[in-house]
Amino acid sequence: MQRKISRLLAGCAMAFCLCAPAAAQIVIPPGASLDAPSGSIVDLSCSTVDMQGTLNIGGTLSVDSDVTFGSSAIVSGSNGIISVGGNLSATGPIDTGNNTVVLRDGCIGNTSQISGNFVFQNLTLSSTTGRTFVIPAGANITVLGTLTLQGAPGQNIQLVSSGGGTAVINLGPGATVTRNNATVNGGVQIGGAAAATNIPTLSEYGLMLMALLMGLAALWHQRRAPGATGNRRI
Numbered sequence: 001m002q003r004k005i006s007r008l009l010a011g012c013a014m015a016f017c018l019c020a021p022a023a024a025q026i027v028i029p030p031g032a033s034l035d036a037p038s039g040s041i042v043d044l045s046c047s048t049v050d051m052q053g054t055l056n057i058g059g060t061l062s063v064d065s066d067v068t069f070g071s072s073a074i075v076s077g078s079n080g081i082i083s084v085g086g087n088l089s090a091t092g093p094i095d096t097g098n099n100t101v102v103l104r105d106g107c108i109g110n111t112s113q114i115s116g117n118f119v120f121q122n123l124t125l126s127s128t129t130g131r132t133f134v135i136p137a138g139a140n141i142t143v144l145g146t147l148t149l150q151g152a153p154g155q156n157i158q159l160v161s162s163g164g165g166t167a168v169i170n171l172g173p174g175a176t177v178t179r180n181n182a183t184v185n186g187g188v189q190i191g192g193a194a195a196a197t198n199i200p201t202l203s204e205y206g207l208m209l210m211a212l213l214m215g216l217a218a219l220w221h222q223r224r225a226p227g228a229t230g231n232r233r234i
Contacts, residue, residue, distance in 0.1 A: 024046070024047055024048060024065075025047060025048045025049075025050060026044060026047050026048070026049050026050070027050045027052065028049070028050070028051050028052055028053040028054075028055075029052050029053055030052050030053055030070075030072045031053060032052075032053040032054075033053050033054040033055070033056055034049075034051070034053070034054070034055050034056070034061070035056045036055075036056070036057050036058065036059040036060060036061045036077075036080060037056075037058050037059055038058035038059050038079070038080075039058075039059055040058075040059035040060070041059060041060045041062060042059065042060065042061050042062065043062045044061070044062065044063045044064075045063075045064055045107075046064045046065045046085075046106075046107040046108075047063070047065060048063075048065045048066045048067070048068075048086070049063050049065075049066070049067045049068070050068050050070065051067065051068065051069050051070060051073045052070040052072050052073055053072070053073065053074070054073070054074045054075075054076055055073070055074070055075050055076065055077075055082075056076050056077050057075060057076070057077040057078075057080030057081075057082060057097075057099055058077045058078065058079060058080050059080055059081075060080065060081040060083060061080070061081070061082050061083065062083045063083065063084050063085065063086070063106075064085035064086070064106040064107040065085060065086040065106060065107050065108060066084075066086035066087040066088070066089070067082070067084045067086070067087075067088050067089075068089050068090070068091070069089070069090040069091070069092070069094045069116070070090075070091050070092065071091050071092030072092070073090075073092070073094060075094065075095065075096045075097050075099065076097070077097065077099070078097055078098035078099060079098065079099065080099040080100070081099065081100050081101075081102060082096065082099060082100070082101045082102070083101075083102045083104060084101070084102065084103050084104070084106070084112075085103075085104055085105060085106015085107055085108075085112075086106045086107065086108055086112060087112055087113045087114070087115075088101070088103060088112070088113075088114045088115075088116075088118075089113070089114070089115045089116050090115070090116030090117055090118055091116065092116075092117065093117040093119075093140075094116065094117065094118050094119070095119040096118065096119065096120050096121065097121065098121050099121060099122070100121065100122040100123075100124065101118075101120050101122070101123050101124070102124040102126060103123075103124070103125050103126070103133060104124075104126045104127060104131075105126075105127050105128065105129055105131055110127075110129055110130070110131050110132065111131065111132045111133075111134060112125075112131060112132075112133050112134070113133075113134040113135075113136065113162070114133065114134075114135060114139070114141065115135075115136045115139045116139060116140070117139075117140040117141075118139075118140070118141050118142070119142045119144065120141070120142065120143045120144065120145075121143075121144050121145045122143070122145045122146045122147075122148070123141075123143045123146075123147050123148070123169075124147075124148040124150065125148070125149050125150070125157060125159070125182075126148070126150040126151075126157070127150075127151060127152070127155070127157045128151075128152040128155060129152075129155055130151065130152075130155040130156060130157065130158065131157050131158070132157070132158040132159075132160060133157060133158065133159050133160070134160055134161075134162050135159060135160070135161060135162070135167035135168075135169065135188055136161070136162040136167060137161055137162060137163070137164050137165035137166060137167045137187075138165065138167075139167060139168075140170075141168070141169050141170060142169075142170040142171075142172060143169060143170070143171055143172065143175050144172035144174070144175055145172070145174075145175060145176075146175065146176050146177075146178060147169065147171065147175065147176070147177045147178070147190070148177075148178045148179075149177070149178065149179045149180070149182035149184070150178070150180050150181065150182070151180065151181030151182050151183075152181055153181060155181065156181045156182055156183045157181065157182050157183070158183050158185065159182065159183070159184045159185060159188045160185045160187060160188060161185070161187030161188050163187070165187075166187055166188070166189050167187060167188050167189070168188075168189045168190075168192065169188070169189070169190050169191075170191070170192055171190065171191045171192070177190060177191075
């Protein structure tokens with residue numbers, strides 16, 4: 001009963017934020033939840049979302065502006081879609097579970113930034129207006145399933161680094177990349193750097209054995225050489 005009341009209060013607070021003309025932010029505090037059940041579409045339009053509680057996702061959550069996941073935020077559920085039309089950021093590690101996160105055209109400008117420590121199953125960066133997606137150097141972004149980069153003919157999406165180093169989108173072992181009408185600038189790296197190949201080395205005992213064999217071979221060669229005193233009989 002207490003849980004139902006807390007959800008009701010959170011829903012009322014959300015409704016107040018949506019109705020207030022000056023309010024442009026929805027805050028889900030720690031302990032509260034925002035639900036998008038399977039088959040549903042929860043459209044929050046151009047409001048920004050500050051997620052400090054739990055996002056229960058099975059359907060579609062659509063936000064045309066910025067979404068921030070706080071350090072206490074949790075994403076629960078699977079097969080859902082988190083669709084964001086602005087910036088996506090996290091102040092703590094966030095695993096979005098077996099869901100798809102889409103960054104797309106939205107309410108403000110033609111640039112989106114994704115920053116923080118994120119693990120995605122599927123991540124889509126999509127635009128029909130040549131949107132620029134900024135990946136800050138030092139962000140910890142990992143895609144385990146499919147990374148989709150989708151622009152439009154004549155309107156390539158742009159992936160750029162915020163500067164100050166290479167921005168990396170890490171790929172899991174089985175991850176795939178789908179890329180159409182997308183330009184990845186030199187400051188952005190998709191997939192980790194190739195692992196250095198170790199040169200085989202001998203152990204200490206192996207080196208000692210090799211040195212002994214080389215010494216014996218040199219001695220044998222010396223004794224076989226013409227004029228070697230060791231081959232003469234007196």
